[in-house]
Amino acid sequence: xxxxxxxxxxxxxxxxxxxxxxxxxxxxxxxxxxxxxxxxxxxxxxxxxxxxxxxxxxxxxxxxxxxxxxxxxxxxxxxxxxxxxxxxxxxxxxxxxxxxxxxxxxxxxxxxxxxxxxxxxxxxxxxxxxxxxxxxxxxxxxxxxxxxxxxxxxxxxxxxxxxxxxxxxxxx
Amino acid sequence: xxxxxxxxxxxxxxxxxxxxxxxxxxxxxxxxxxxxxxxxxxxxxxxxxxxxxxxxxxxxxxxxxxxxxxxxxxxxxxxxxxxxxxxxxxxxxxxxxxxxxxxxxxxxxxxxxxxxxxxxxxxxxxxxxxxxxxxxxxxxxxxxxxxxxxxxxxxxxxxxxxxxxxxxxxxxxxxxxxxxxxxxxxxxxxxxxxxxxxxxxxxxxxxxxxxxxxxxxxxxxxxxxxxxxxxxxxxxxxxxxxxxxxxxxxxxxxxxxxxxxxxxxxxxxxxxxxxxxxxxxxxxxxxxxxxxxxxxxxxxxxxxxxxxxxxxxxxxxxx
Amino acid sequence: xxxxxxxxxxxxxxxxxxxxxxxxxxxxxxxxxxxxxxxxxxxxxxxxxxxxxxxxxxxxxxxxxxxxxxxxxxxxxxxxxxxxxxxxxxxxxxxxxxxxxxxxxxxxxxxxxxxxxxxxxxxxxxxxxxxxxxxxxxxxxxxxxxxxxxxxxxxxxxxxxxxxxxxxxxxxxxxxxxxxxxxxxxxxxxxxxxxxxxxxxxxxxxxxxxxxxxxxxxxxxxxxxxxxxxxxxxxxxxxxxxxxxxxxxxxxxxxxxxxxxxxxxxxxxxxxxxxxxxxxxxxxxxxxxxxxxxxxxxxxxxxxxxxxxxxxxxxxxxxxxxxxxxxxxxxxxxxxxxxxxxxxxxxxxxxxxxxxxxxxxxxxxxxxxxxxxxxxxxxxxxxxxxxxxxxxxxxxxxxxxxxxxxxxxxxxxxxxxxxxxxxxxxxxxxxxxxxxxxxxxxxxxxxxxxxxxxxxxxxxxxxxxxxxxxxxxxxxxxxxxxxxxxxxxxxxxxxxxxxxxxxxxx
Numbered sequence: 001x002x003x004x005x006x007x008x009x010x011x012x013x014x015x016x017x018x019x020x021x022x023x024x025x026x027x028x029x030x031x032x033x034x035x036x037x038x039x040x041x042x043x044x045x046x047x048x049x050x051x052x053x054x055x056x057x058x059x060x061x062x063x064x065x066x067x068x069x070x071x072x073x074x075x076x077x078x079x080x081x082x083x084x085x086x087x088x089x090x091x092x093x094x095x096x097x098x099x100x101x102x103x104x105x106x107x108x109x110x111x112x113x114x115x116x117x118x119x120x121x122x123x124x125x126x127x128x129x130x131x132x133x134x135x136x137x138x139x140x141x142x143x144x145x146x147x148x149x150x151x152x153x154x155x156x157x158x159x160x161x162x163x164x165x166x167x168x169x170x171x172x
Numbered sequence: 173x174x175x176x177x178x179x180x181x182x183x184x185x186x187x188x189x190x191x192x193x194x195x196x197x198x199x200x201x202x203x204x205x206x207x208x209x210x211x212x213x214x215x216x217x218x219x220x221x222x223x224x225x226x227x228x229x230x231x232x233x234x235x236x237x238x239x240x241x242x243x244x245x246x247x248x249x250x251x252x253x254x255x256x257x258x259x260x261x262x263x264x265x266x267x268x269x270x271x272x273x274x275x276x277x278x279x280x281x282x283x284x285x286x287x288x289x290x291x292x293x294x295x296x297x298x299x300x301x302x303x304x305x306x307x308x309x310x311x312x313x314x315x316x317x318x319x320x321x322x323x324x325x326x327x328x329x330x331x332x333x334x335x336x337x338x339x340x341x342x343x344x345x346x347x348x349x350x351x352x353x354x355x356x357x358x359x360x361x362x363x364x365x366x367x368x369x370x371x372x373x374x375x376x377x378x379x380x381x382x383x384x385x386x387x388x389x390x391x392x393x394x395x396x397x398x399x400x401x402x403x404x405x406x407x408x409x410x411x412x413x414x415x416x417x418x419x420x421x422x423x424x425x426x427x428x429x430x431x432x433x434x435x436x437x438x439x440x441x442x443x444x445x446x447x448x449x450x451x452x453x454x455x456x457x458x459x460x461x462x463x464x465x466x467x468x469x470x471x472x473x474x475x476x477x478x479x480x481x482x483x484x485x486x487x488x489x490x491x
Numbered sequence: 492x493x494x495x496x497x498x499x500x501x502x503x504x505x506x507x508x509x510x511x512x513x514x515x516x517x518x519x520x521x522x523x524x525x526x527x528x529x530x531x532x533x534x535x536x537x538x539x540x541x542x543x544x545x546x547x548x549x550x551x552x553x554x555x556x557x558x559x560x561x562x563x564x565x566x567x568x569x570x571x572x573x574x575x576x577x578x579x580x581x582x583x584x585x586x587x588x589x590x591x592x593x594x595x596x597x598x599x600x601x602x603x604x605x606x607x608x609x610x611x612x613x614x615x616x617x618x619x620x621x622x623x624x625x626x627x628x629x630x631x632x633x634x635x636x637x638x639x640x641x642x643x644x645x646x647x648x649x650x651x652x653x654x655x656x657x658x659x660x661x662x663x664x665x666x667x668x669x670x671x672x673x674x675x676x677x678x679x680x681x682x683x684x685x686x687x688x689x690x691x692x693x694x695x696x697x698x699x700x701x702x703x704x705x706x707x708x709x710x711x712x713x714x715x716x717x718x719x720x721x722x723x724x725x726x727x728x729x730x731x732x733x734x735x736x737x738x739x740x741x742x743x744x745x746x747x748x749x750x751x752x753x754x755x756x757x758x759x760x761x762x763x764x765x766x767x768x769x770x771x772x773x774x775x776x777x778x779x780x781x782x783x784x785x786x787x788x789x790x791x792x793x794x795x796x797x798x799x800x801x802x803x804x805x806x807x808x809x810x811x812x813x814x815x816x817x818x819x820x821x822x823x824x825x826x827x828x829x830x831x832x833x834x835x836x837x838x839x840x841x842x843x844x845x846x847x848x849x850x851x852x853x854x855x856x857x858x859x860x861x862x863x864x865x866x867x868x869x870x871x872x873x874x875x876x877x878x879x880x881x882x883x884x885x886x887x888x889x890x891x892x893x894x895x896x897x898x899x900x901x902x903x904x905x906x907x908x909x910x911x912x913x914x915x916x917x918x919x920x921x922x923x924x925x926x927x928x929x930x931x932x933x934x935x936x937x938x939x940x941x942x943x944x945x946x947x948x949x950x951x952x953x954x955x956x957x958x959x960x961x962x963x964x965x966x967x968x969x970x971x972x973x974x975x976x977x978x979x980x981x982x983x984x985x986x987x988x989x990x991x992x993x994x995x996x997x
Contacts, residue, residue, distance in 0.1 A: 092713070096710060115891075122883030214817070325945065456827070
């Protein structure tokens with residue numbers, strides 16, 4: 001039931017967004033020379049079609065909700081699909097947050113520090129007994145990767161800002 | 173194992189360059205590591221190749237590498253923005269070209285945040301037709317245009333960039349209405365050869381193979397004088413249309429970089445641009461005729477002049 | 492021609508170093524393809540400085556081998572970790588990973604490898620014997636034809652996900668919408684960038700697919716916890732049986748032809764070839780319902796298509812000096828540095844070089860069979876390592892790879908966002924395949940439509956009735972109708988009678 005309401009909300013949002021983006025395409029600056037094939041030609045076609053499709057699907061969803069508010073009995077497949085193990089949302093939020101945190105850490109404290117910390121933290125989300133492996137894997141993997149990219153391939157890695165930039169630059 | 177092979181190759185390169193190391197006078201310990209050159213064009217493109225070519229003698233002189241970093245797309249704005257995000261420590265350069273000047277003229281970027289360092293190449297462009305084209309000369313082009321104004325389509329690369337400005341200026345001077353159709357560099361050539369567009373604009377270097385085989389026929393040159401490689405191709409100037417704009421290539425650096433390092437770089441570039449190996453690469457693309465080396469002051473004056481020129485052109489083009 | 496082959500073979504036998512270089516370059520290419528974010532273009536570009544140490548022919552052999560190896564390499568990580576190592580392998584994830592999850596990783600890798608070799612060898616043979624006429628054929632393709640080709644691919648979005656028509660359409664249109672972000676390629680106007688300068692480049696395709704596939708998968712598996720995670724248990728790379736492989740022969744042939752032709756078109760390369768091969772395989776398949784769930788044809792089609800495109804994209808390069816793809820554009824750079832002028836005269840003036848490249852690419856495809864299997868076994872070892880360690884390491888690899896590709900932090904941000912998008916698409920039951928097809932083909936369709944309209948003086952009918960374009964457009968319409976009809980016909984009778992419940996089945 002909750003999932004169905006979520007779907008209705010999502011498709012409603014998409015319908016509204018496509019209409020809004022259609023108008024934002026309409027407001028794009030006009031080019032004199034390419035007036036007949038201007039920047040808004042294709043976006044309008046795409047967002048127009050998207051708005052119609054989303055609206056149709058939204059109507060189907062709403063109709064389904066009204067016809068059978070409690071939902072149809074689920075098939076085996078759907079039950080399996082809908083099954084969420086204990087702690088699912090917690091782990092999802094933790095992992096997602098960690099990845100986003102890693103992204104920002106890369107920019108501020110540079111590749112080496114950020115990666116070691118991220119790998120350490122990541123190893124603790126799922127149960128895994130071998131603590132020694134958890135502790136050693138992060139620095140080893142980080143250093144190997146840094147050596148491969150920086151020295152082997154001469155590709156640059158994120159260096160961070162301020163003191164971290166200088167530190168990173170001294171190393172790779 | 174492949175890393176080992178690479179290292180073996182790498183050390184061979186390093187050994188030769190160490191042997192050839194000359195001591196730079198101005199800043200003794202600069203450059204102490206790899207210098208990165210950010211540019212907005214694809215890997216393997218003209219500018220990427222130019223940076224690699226000019227970097228060769230500089231690497232021999234310093235033992236440090238100068239590597240091109242390609243940040244493509246967005247008409248070069250992302251490349252310029254990432255240059256601005258780097259610190260002013262002398263290890264990041266940015267390539268400068270008319271595209272950057274046009275971006276500045278259109279208000280997309282602010283060129284006062286970069287210090288022009290050196291200008292090295294100054295190219296000249298051509299209008300080219302396919303060998304099957306009915307248009308064989310400038311006169312054919314002007315006649316066809318008179319019969320059907322706006323009917324001639326010219327393939328160009330980039331959107332609202334250098335090629336567009338040049339064709340726009342030519343239209344202005346010649347009273348024509350050539351329409352530009354932006355393509356990727358490869359598709360522009362294939363569409364011209366396939367007869368889908370009437371002609372295209374490109375420099376001599378990238379089209380040399382197709383000109384020599386006769387598949388592409390140059391009909392007009394945008395420069396002050398004819399090219400010795402193409403003695404039969406008239407310049408726009410001699411035909412009475414004063415369009416001599418060319419694509420130039422140079423480098424910029426953060427204005428607050430250490431002055432001694434800037435001096436080192438300028439002299440490194442000056443020596444490199446006179447290097448025999450580099451000169452040969454220039455000559456392969458007929459680049460030697462207008463490519464006069466410019467240091468920071470001349471280059472600054474040149475860019476200011478270019479900004480004024482392009483601002484005027486872009487305004488006339490209706491941007 | 493035979494003389495040229497003999498002379499080139501003589502050259503190669505006289506320079507045993509050539510063979511070492513081919514072996515090295517194939518392995519190097521497979522590795523580059525397999526590591527997420529590091530694509531064949533990077534692999535080729537990084538080796539260019541080293542070609543200085545060799546003569547131009549050996550340099551080209553080196554670059555060609557990397558190109559061949561990397562196109563296959565991407566499929567290894569796509570199949571084992573749902574992490575397309577390079578853009579051309581994105582399609583391989585769609586069926587390769589589900590098959591691996593079923594415990595048939597070896598079979599999936601085997602099909603990918605064998606299909607790659609078949610496609611690669613087909614493309615190389617066409618390159619050897621028909622390069623000049625095919626290059627001339629490619630010139631017949633103007634914007635109108637590119638548009639028709641893109642439309643042919645795009646019409647697959649409605650049916651390819653196996654779900655409902657409307658959901659496929661929505662997903663595909665979302666892909667088309669995302670592809671709009673960035674600078675308009677014609678007028679230079681910023682579209683839907685919301686003031687972000689770095690977005691002017693547009694959404695980086697490799698960043699987007701790594702987010703949608705790899706990041707979403709790591710998130711999913713971490714959220715599921717260890718007990719639900721369907722670990723890939725069978726690590727051995729058991730090859731598919733001969734019969735299993737032969738069953739895909741029609742797909743292999745069709746995809747190889749499609750791949751070679753698309754490869755030969757300038758500006759479109761292996762990625763487009765893989766997607767169009769995939770959608771055509773789906774369209775003509777006797778078992779389309781298996782697509783997306785680990786279909787052998789679904790692996791064979793994109794892999795033979797993208798490897799055939801390698802040979803294909805060398806056609807305009809060697810016959811005309813025009814690069815057929817981004818990677819060959821880098822190779823042109825490598826040639827000119829050696830003072831060789833790429834152009835129609837190349838085949839006459841440097842026939843030893845050209846024919847050595849033919850032989851070299853052929854050998855590279857054969858060697859790929861040998862080393863691909865070994866590389867796959869090596870990568871498969873990672874599956875034995877504990878996922879709590881491997882999962883975060885995949886994230887790190889993806890992020891650094893995507894960053895290193897363009898030195899662009901916003902590409903990494905794009906990857907993160909698309910991790911979320913992938914998750915959302917899945918929970919809304921929208922087919923990922925349709926979304927990605929929209930993302931790949933959208934820009935080609937838009938730009939060529941507008942270019943074509945300018946060239947046809949804004950007369951769409953004139954544009955759509957050109958012979959090749961018209962045929963392709965007609966084919967799209969027919970196959971769309973056929974697909975819709977097939978979907979209606981296949982509707983299983985045991986479905987609940989309530990019509991409203993129908994679209995619920997994702």
